[in-house]
Amino acid sequence: MRPGGALPLEPLGPDDLDRIHAQALRLLAEVGTEVHDDEMLERLAGAGQRVDGTRVRWDADWVLAQLALAPASFTLTGRNPERRVTIGDGSLVMMPVGGPPFAHDEERGRRDGSLADHVELVKLAHASDLLPVLQSGTVEAQDREASSRHLAMDHSILRWSDRPFMVYGTSGEKARDGFELAALAAGGRDALLERPMTLAVVNPNSPLVWDGLMVTQLAACAEYGQPVAVTPFLLAGASAPVTLAAGLSVLAAEVLSGVAMAQLVRPGTPCLMGTFFTGVDMRSGGPSLGLPESVLATLAGAQLARRYGLPLRGGGGLCSGIPLDAQAAAETTMSLWATHLAGVDLAVHAAGWLEGGLVASYELMLDLELIRMFGWLARGLDVDEESLAFDALAELGPGGLFLAHEHTLERFRTDVFMSPLFRSQAHPTWEKQGARHLPAVAAGEWRRLLDSYEDPGIDAGLDEALREYVDRRTRECEA
């Protein structure tokens, strides 16, 4: 094998895209999908789809007509109306990790997630200027009852941040609670419908199964006009064939059917094509993240999203590594490159993801620094009279040292990437400072970020209305 200089940033040619798309439609028409929700089955039958028990065989033309109803971009507005974020305008929007049952930081170790952890992680995300959309369930509040903890987590975002957020969801009922809370903050359901504040993810049970919880959640998103990221979770070799092309056809089939259902409930519902598609470590059966399969799947998935005219949710700072060591960092960096090169619109799990997503890591500072680095790269470089600095070069001449020159002193604080984590220092200095590895350095940094958190405040009436809703529904859910 010879390492190649030319990386296929668009690994699919036009014919490849055609074949994958054609197979997706064939899967939908001939194999079909399971749909485990009676109401949706009725709707689908009413729309002329072939329904046989819970198996739906989809008409290609109808599916594509439904797809055409989904907008190419949409805007989220936080409870502070100045917190507006457009998804699908060519920029990349990052979010914190979602879903980990465990939390970890260097001081307190690995532990079951708690509501206190959730609040801290919400505050950390809010204190960062790199995460304009927050995530409910950024760690699982395991100290709360499973039936009602979604309320506490959604509430903690609305209380401690004023940004748009992804609801906890996982079922139509729980998603509705998130939307109702958002409606209180938005000034009612109509206002929320007009200016979405939240979004949700639905994952089919790949391959080709839509379970009831997800279908009701999809329907709830459509009813409330909140965007939904239809995100197959595909593992090549497990929930999909081992060859990526096959998985891409499953990805397309599942996204198209999900989008079609959302449009059926309410035409115009904003939908993202989501992709969480990677390979499997055949030694353990676990997902291998940040490795070539996941990079290629991200790049190829993005080409499908562009073909379908949908904003893309994908990528993130993903890794399989368990401790925050060289493996985790290399995988995370690979994932973030894939995210940026693919042209992803929304990256969930961009910061704080560790151990294959089982752990929300407080050492998310590494992820944030990497994200900051990519932002710096995206600025490119200036070439003008000032930056060419001919006069300084002529003045100092051959052998000149620019460290103390005015041209340097005027710019180095603002024009050079400087990071608390990424340092270039002499070995003796490093030893004198305790020979610390990066996780130890990052530990200090999240404390500093948390100290910088400023409570956005909340209107007393809204505060009370949110509490009242959460208390009432918590009692109902736990009953």
Next chain:
Amino acid sequence: MRPGGALPLEPLGPDDLDRIHAQALRLLAEVGTEVHDDEMLERLAGAGQRVDGTRVRWDADWVLAQLALAPASFTLTGRNPERRVTIGDGSLVMMPVGGPPFAHDEERGRRDGSLADHVELVKLAHASDLLPVLQSGTVEAQDREASSRHLAMDHSILRWSDRPFMVYGTSGEKARDGFELAALAAGGRDALLERPMTLAVVNPNSPLVWDGLMVTQLAACAEYGQPVAVTPFLLAGASAPVTLAAGLSVLAAEVLSGVAMAQLVRPGTPCLMGTFFTGVDMRSGGPSLGLPESVLATLAGAQLARRYGLPLRGGGGLCSGIPLDAQAAAETTMSLWATHLAGVDLAVHAAGWLEGGLVASYELMLDLELIRMFGWLARGLDVDEESLAFDALAELGPGGLFLAHEHTLERFRTDVFMSPLFRSQAHPTWEKQGARHLPAVAAGEWRRLLDSYEDPGIDAGLDEALREYVDRRTRECEA
């Protein structure tokens, strides 16, 4: 700041390139360079350049005419003629680290480099199929006298590997020793001239100073017809202005003047445009590697190389990190992405670089695994009937699991990236296996690679001739 989806893979527009090129020629003509070698000064005066003491002011047309004499690509041939590597054909050729005074591995710790370390690292590089060109001085053999150790290091490559290599060099005299040894292996100086076996790096003392040692080495390369990578070592804010555009003009001026001198000694001498250009950590004055400045400088430097029609030496697996932790791994991964995206032809320091280049790391297995990953990415993905696997999808249908399906079992050993270092495993398994961080895992892996080393063997007559030359010259150098 908003992270951008669109990364500028070619950060310079056509006008930017023009302005940088124009300033390079203006620097050469108006400011000039120092050249600290009487013989070269005479040659340059003879060729019509304005020489004033040691200051040379260069004629733009002459410099560009000299540049046109350098070939766009060249081939290196090892002492085993089957070890042929073309540089400049669009593929990326990787080399081990060069220059570190210290060696490090987990078991033996950080220590002064020795000849024994050098031999082990040569064997490791030879045992890998990812490093087709070797590096003399991959760690400094500090247990040998400084005046003669270059002979022992060059010799150790010719003895333990049969691949082309970069000579130790650092002066005309030392480079000549490397070339004479290679000539013995090639069957004489004429054969070596016809089929180069080695190459060398020359670094001007940036900005704009050509010291005597480097000029004599440049001349030696030209005389022996061995390719030379003219490689300014530029630090934005120290040896160059803090703005990258200015440094790029210095880079161009230094490369153009170096190439012109090489062509003056022997027209047609293969030259690479080399670039080692990054920012400075203003807290310590050390080079910051793998950060945005170094990525942008690599991408922009590649555009200059293409404009000048020279193969590009640049990038590598560079990092500032001291231990092999998350910092080092993230920086290395950033550097390798820049290397691949820039279209670098030859990456020196691709494997084994740690601590800003002060340490040759035996845990180079991480670098090799990353390089293997990029090779995997470069293959792209197949979309055909077999990989689309419609039959397997239809057979298993919705909810099917592909882990044990024939389609998976037939392919997962060969078609899926699997790595001893990058694992996806459960936390309890990881704990049971000692909760090891990546450096500890890599430590086992370099032992395994070393065990797989096969001595390529050496002709008895050549073996004796090399020893005789090394012994004689060692005595002369140490006298």
